[in-house]
Amino acid sequence: MASLRPMQAAALPGNRYFLGMRTRRFIQHTLAYVLIAAFLIVALMPVAWMFGTSFKTLDQLRITVPIQWIPNPVTFENYVKGWAVRDWPHFLRNTLFLAVFVGVPTMASCTLAAYAFARMRFRGSEALMLINISLMLIPDQVTLVPRFVMMARMGWVGTWLPAIIPSMLALNPAMVFVLRQFFRAIPNDLSDAARIDGCHELGIFWRIVVPLSRPILALQIVLITSWAWNDLLFSLLYLKDKSMQTLTLAMQSFLGYRGDTAWGQMMAMSVLMSLPMMVLAYFGQRYFTEGFTLSGIKG
Amino acid sequence: MTSTGLSAGQPRLQPSEQEAQLQRQAQRRRFRRRILPFVFILPWILGVLLFQAYPILDSFYHSFTVYDVFQPAKWVGLRNYRNLFENSYTRMALQNTLLYVVVSVPGGLVVGLLQALLLNVKVRGLQLFRTLAIVPGTVPAAGAAAVSIFIWSPSLGLINSILEWLGLPWRQSWLVDPVMVKWIFIFMTIQGGIGMLIFLAGLQNVPQELYDASKIDGAHSMQTLVNVTLPMLTPYTLFNLLTSLIGAFQYFTGPMLMTGGGPAGGSTFYAQLIYESAFILFRMGHAAALAWILFVICVVIVVTVFRSSASWVYYEGG
Structure with missing residues (x-):
């Protein structure tokens, strides 16, 4: 990249400098476009394949040279047939239940704990935070078996309680940590002013800290929902009952049960299963990066 | 607070009464300051004790026993641990x-960082590119599994079709090959993912002054990247490194959905082993021993990373 030395440039703010900057910017931007395009093509290839195949007829599944990305003719048969095979709304409802039953209590208990860790002084807060960080780094598998035995003893397996109760107890050290980091960066002036105006601690939490933390809270909602959409382990252990099965389990059995001829249907159902996450990620991502770039609150 | 309007009509307090009230208020405030934080973290404390500390200790105890949930545990000493290392399936x-862990974690970090750097160049259509970049990550595991099986399928798969189309003699049986299969899972999961978003957020927090200063000093973009951007991103790198390490040790959803760990254990990962021995074979003691080995490995790695982080992570303002 042919770049002018800044000293020279500052000394000669004339035509050459202007052109130099422009060509340089042009080269940089073109390079960026090429790289972004290359990366997006590789990353989106499977998704495009999934979309394309979901509209293909059975005989279009054969390998063709060149590869047919866009189906011709387009058929909606896969969606119709795939939809009829399972009671998908039922599984979708259960997945939503899982997201809500885990998400709402987790958000409530974790934000409260993170608030105390970030903005209140109390004995042993440093030590407890250290424990939280260590817990963040322990794989779930370590506590998996005893937790299951515990839940089974309580008679909770086959109910939603294994999702709800641990969530009420802030059982998400990573979220506590991330929220605490974010809350810490909110300037104290605001809460001090509110305190002088007679606002109590819960009011400061609810009226000042929570609204200012919307981007990070939005990210947490996206993360929990996407967990519910992806989870296999929890579902296998606690939601085995037919009435509680989630989309992941339904898809798993669908994958095992259908043969090579049902690829179109499987792709169609994968598309349907992905759509809610895509919408959520779209809004979440905008909110997230915007929030981080716009809110210039740093200590 | 509805009674505020009445306060004007209330009789004036005597000085001593006033003092007493002030004292009471101060007491209440002290109480609040001391007790309220604990009220806020009480759920967290209960959660840690009930669902973290107890299970960890419990699994430590049961790792020295034979236990199938239905009958009481029987102490067998180190037998579970000895068996683990003799079992070739476990070793695999x-x-x-x-x-x-060794391939996919660094790979994911590098890819995530590169993606974030790319998606931070202020070009037109940036919002659209960012949105498109996260689309692959939004396909749920089960959907992704279905697509992947299809793509890697030996007969109808996209990969083999492309190879044939290019005239390359590299057609493989991919997921059906016990040696090949683990590499497919390793490379398939090298993605920016959520780490990319975290790097992207980190990039927004690099102060513009530093870029300006580096420009005035005559640094090339490469020098700015190495001397300004990367050091400022190190806290995010550490966070991503630790979370992806732990995530990698727990990895099993993909193989479980696509191959069930096969063929011949070629794509069986450690977490699946724990799940299977506990909930399919009901060998809880064995599973606890497996979990504890995982625990020790993770502690060693995490402590090493933390120790080393003092020398490579830069925190603004010390």
Whole structure:
């Protein structure tokens, strides 16, 4: 990249400098476009394949040279047939239940704990935070078996309680940590002013800290929902009952049960299963990066 | 607070009464300051005790027993641990997992960082590119599994079709090959993912002054990247490194959905082993021993990373 030395440039703010900057910017931007395009093509290839195949007829599944990305003719048969095979709304409802039953209590208990860790002084807060960080780094598998035995003893397996109760107890050290980091960066002036105006601690939490933390809270909602959409382990252990099965389990059995001829249907159902996450990620991502770039609150 | 309007009509307090009230208020405030934080973290404390500390200790105890939930546990000393290392299936799963950690974690970090840097160049259509970049990550595991099986399928798969189309003689049986299969999972999961978003957020927090200063000093973009951007991103790198390490040790959803760990244990990862021995074979003691080995490995790695982080992570303002 042919770049002018800044000293020279500052000394000669004339035509050459202007052109130099422009060509340089042009080269940089073109390079960026090429790289972004290359990366997006590789990353989106499977998704495009999934979309394309979901509209293909059975005989279009054969390998063709060149590869047919866009189906011709387009058929909606896969969606119709795939939809009829399972009671998908039922599984979708259960997945939503899982997201809500885990998400709402987790958000409530974790934000409260993170608030105390970030903005209140109390004995042993440093030590407890250290424990939280260590817990963040322990794989779930370590506590998996005893937790299951515990839940089974309580008679909770086959109910939603294994999702709800641990969530009420802030059982998400990573979220506590991330929220605490974010809350810490909110300037104290605001809460001090509110305190002088007679606002109590819960009011400061609810009226000042929570609204200012919307981007990070939005990210947490996206993360929990996407967990519910992806989870296999929890579902296998606690939601085995037919009435509680989630989309992941339904898809798993669908994958095992259908043969090579049902690829179109499987792709169609994968598309349907992905759509809610895509919408959520779209809004979440905008909110997230915007929030981080716009809110210039740093200590 | 509805009674505020009445306060004007209330009789004036005597000085001593006033003092007493002030004292009471101060007391209440002190109480609040001391007790309220604990009220806020009480759920967290209960959660840690009930669902973290107790299970960890419990699994430590049961790792020295034979236990199938239905009958009381029987103490067998170190037998579970000895069996683990004699079992070739376990050794293979451990090998697969370590390989996965060593290749996929650094790979994911590099890819995530590169993606974030790319998506931070202020070009037109940036919002659209950012949105498109996260689309692959939004396909749920089960959907992704279906697509992947299809793509890697030996007969109808996209990969083999492309190879044939290009005239390359590299057609493989991919997922059906016990040696090949783990590499497919390792490379398939090298994605920016959520780490990319975290790097992207980190990039927004690099102060513009530093870029300006580096420009005035005559640094090339490459020098700015190495001397300004990367050091400022190190806290995010540490966070991503630790979370992806732990995530990698727990990896099993993909193989479980696509191959069930096969063929011949070729894609069995450690976490699946724990799940299977506990909930399919009901060998809880065995599973606890497996979990504890995982625990020790993770502690060693995490402590090493933390120790080393003092020398490579830069925190603004010390």
